[in-house]
Amino acid sequence: EADIYQTPRYLVIGTGKKITLECSQTMGHDKMYWYQQDPGMELHLIHYSYGVNSTEKGDLSSESTVSRIRTEHFPLTLESARPSHTSQYLCASSDPTLYSNYNEQFFGPGTRLTVL
Amino acid sequence: QQQVKQSPQSLIVQKGGISIINCAYENTAFDYFPWYQQFPGKGPALLIAIRPDVSEKKEGRFTISFNKSAKQFSLHIMDSQPGDSATYFCAASTISSGSARQLTFGSGTQLTVLP
Numbered sequence: 455e456a457d458i459y460q461t462p463r464y465l466v467i468g469t470g471k472k473i474t475l476e477c478s479q480t481m482g483h484d485k486m487y488w489y490q491q492d493p494g495m496e497l498h499l500i501h502y503s504y505g506v507n508s509t510e511k512g513d514l515s516s517e518s519t520v521s522r523i524r525t526e527h528f529p530l531t532l533e534s535a536r537p538s539h540t541s542q543y544l545c546a547s548s549d550p551t552l553y554s555n556y557n558e559q560f561f562g563p564g565t566r567l568t569v570l
Numbered sequence: 571q572q573q574v575k576q577s578p579q580s581l582i583v584q585k586g587g588i589s590i591i592n593c594a595y596e597n598t599a600f601d602y603f604p605w606y607q608q609f610p611g612k613g614p615a616l617l618i619a620i621r622p623d624v625s626e627k628k629e630g631r632f633t634i635s636f637n638k639s640a641k642q643f644s645l646h647i648m649d650s651q652p653g654d655s656a657t658y659f660c661a662a663s664t665i666s667s668g669s670a671r672q673l674t675f676g677s678g679t680q681l682t683v684l685p
Contacts, residue, residue: 487673494678495678496659496676496678497659497675499673512672544613544614546613559673561606561613561614561615563612564611
């Protein structure tokens with residue numbers, strides 16, 4: 455089982471609050487990703503990072519921001535939460551293996567965010 | 571624009587039956603096609619994956635069939651079990667900036683295997 459952790463697992467918060475979703479991995483992976491997933495729907499990439507001090511926006515536009523100061527840590531921040539941000543947020547990490555450069559992505563359990 | 575189209579949206583199969591989920595893609599730059607399995611309350615987990623230089627890959631009861639010319643690939647679950655009940659996502663991958671691979675996911679198939 456992949457060692458990638460997300461906290462909190464569930465968060466209910468009021469509109470306008472600042473929130474940070476935590477993601478940590480202990481596998482030493484260079485590449486990390488944030489996905490947004492509505493219930494029963496596909497995953498959409500919102501941010502990714504290919505190493506410390508690098509971040510890129512994904513396919514889905516998001517008002518969130520990310521940082522990558524340490525290899526193992528990739529937090530996502532919403533400065534002012536709104537009901538439209540209600541969703542599940544999944545963090546993943548990857549690194550080329552010895553036999554493949556296809557960067558299998560390992561996912562955390564997700565944070566289910568509800569903004570009232 | 572959905573780059574990976576997945577069907578059906580939901581599937582109900584009797585125990586012991588064969589579950590078949592289909593995906594189609596447009597972007598010829600995709601060069602890696604994984605399938606992920608997701609149980610409620612969990613993140614997706616890699617189930618099986620295939621590269622476009624082979625037409626089939628089998629791991630236990632799970633088989634991917636790949637048709638490069640048609641730009642289609644499918645997941646077959648043989649002898650389906652109630653424990654296979656989950657949401658299955660196909661995905662396609664290509665290299666993005668800095669050698670980070672981006673995964674484009676299908677919309678998911680909710681599989682229910684009846685006992």
